[in-house]
Amino acid sequence: MAITHNLGFPRIGARRELKFALESYWKDQSSRDALKAVGAQLRERHWKHQARVNFVPVGDFAFYDQVLDMSFTLGNLPERVRGFHGDALDNYFRVARGRSAQAADEHVACCSGVAAGEMTKWFDTNYHYIVPEFTAATNFSLDATRLVTQIAEARAAGVNVKPVIIGPVTYLWLGKSKDDSDRLALLPKLLPVYGALLDTFAAQGIDWVQIDEPALVTELDAKWRDAFVTAYDSLSVRRVRLLLATYFGQLQENLELACTLPVDGLHIDAINARDELAQAAAILSDTSVLSVGAINGRNIWKTDLNAVLAWLEPLAKQLGERLWIAPSCSLLHVPVDLDSEQKLDAEVRSWLAFALQKLDELKLLADALNNGRDSVGSALVANAKAIHHRRTSLRVNNPVVKAALARIDAALGQRHSAYAVRAPKQAALLKLPAFPTTTIGSFPQTAEIRHARSEFKAGKLDTAAYKAAMQAEIARSVREQETLGLDVLVHGEAERNDMVEYFGEQLEGYAFSQFGWVQSYGSRCVKPPVLFGDISRPGAMTVEWITYAQSLTNKPMKGMLTGPVTILNWSFVRDDQPRSVSCRQLALAIREEVLDLEKAGVRVIQIDEAALREGLPLRRSQWNEYLQWAVESFRITANGVRDETQIHTHMCYSEFNDIIASIADMDADVITIETSRSDMELLDVFDHFKYPNQIGPGVYDIHSPNIPSRESIVQLMKKAAGRIPAERLWVNPDCGLKTRQWTEVTPALTNMVAAAKVLRSQLL
């Protein structure tokens, strides 16, 4: 009998109920009790949905973030919030985002306005967690209330409960030491609290506990590997059974360690590590459970159930009762229910599975294993049909695109001349002053713009009226920029709601869901477009807007595009070909746009690669391979232009010390990056690495409403000029301005332009 279980369920709700409840509470439009009630309803609904599997996760729900929940459970709150009073949920939000609701809170004065917790990416996903903070003096104390309450709720909902917690080693691994102390030194203080938590579970009559240790799929040095041994030796004496869960990758050199820890079961992500299953089965003790993550918890494709059964059946025979099956990881990373989708193209829809459909697939696999394939024969036939249809569809396979891909050669990504030859030609054409000023692309998305777009989408505004509204907005931003005295202008991106969706909607091979939301952090969700087929570009996507903008000014107007790597990394991508292939297809499509812009007389073209760094694999040993095809894709996109055309790229993060050589390899003429928040510290990298081309280190943080002073900008740029020759520096903000108000943008850019004048007079 194969047992089924689930590792975690999306908490946001099929209609983003949690998002709306949170935001309404934070805006003082609803009560704390109303918010708590929405949380309880969602948990109950989700448990009932999951009742079709044998063990259901409890503890995966969080009002903001599961790692922050764990910090509260372990009594590990940052020093700065120690004195907080009042309601626990409010304190939780203060740690998460600096403040909770205001009106209902008697503690606004004493407890609000702290720094929000630092957020970072959860492994290689687009989910962001609140980083646990440690110092040498950190102590832990158990608060199991949340888990105990939810266990009772889940039982009342009639499901078989399996609590889910983050394991002690991964918990430390995820955190940051605030005083440079060794966070592993805290393990002896942490383990008794975990022990007490397990005892609490035992007292509740819990049998199995899922303890997540995804750090095991990363490269660990000896002391971290030893920590696993210490931790689980200490926890193994407790009266519950532990299922150690790993996911997001292969265990590789940690496989033996994971298989020999004194736990009762091990979960392996078979999507990434199927070839490790046999070895794991051989090493595990003959009483240990092997849980196989057979269904992809990260993508939205239907599983090829017959293909999975072909390799799963022998394993089931070998392991019998000891085989568990599950999704590869928590379903947090996929939308809830495909049945919500009413507008999705029927053909594409028939290829997809969201969280609920994935649980159905899991049940089907278990039935086939336990009662024979015939017991679910017709479902397997239907599944095979859908898989076959997708594999052979002409919308997925476009021979023209495949042929174009086969023609890619080394010359395609090569500029005609080296930077040293191009730069003077561009300078002669553009006639820019030293320290040229520019912005990153978007200007404020005003209420009017958003209104016009939604009316247009709803069919209430016709194309001509919509176009007129967008052109009026473009004209306004051009006027503003001329008044400000900026040197290289942008059209402002009024027509784009999202820098990936805008292009996806115009490319062949993309589909869009209505409710395919995935939590990014807190109440923030994204709806990644679905890249399902070979990519082609039926027509120009941006040329009309950019040439209109250029027609309004004599200053150079930047063409504005999203690069192939970013489009790829922010989409649900195909599982039937390598990411590198999809990326090259995108590169060819965006390349055509670049060339069309150039043909239309655009002299400066920016290709944003905001998400290039995000795509780095978890293991460093795999970085090179990724960087090679990512950089190649960018080069294919950008480098078909004449020497005179200036290529910009933009990256909105600061840590690229470790990938600077690849960034330089992209060979953009100008790169704009985020630096102001690190006080230009990131430019340290240029002490060692002679970046050959031009750089615009962002001079102010666009995430903050604060207006940067002229002096602060001059100071930052002087720091930059200490490392990069002044004649290769640009002056620009950190990122696009679409989330700001014009009342913030105008004074900020006024100071930025004034600072550039000071720099020209003082540094040249």
Ligand code: GLN
């Ligand atoms: N051009 C985009 C903008 O200005 C870049 C956004 C980004 O880097 N995230 O909005």
Ligand code: ZN
């Ligand atoms: Zn950016």
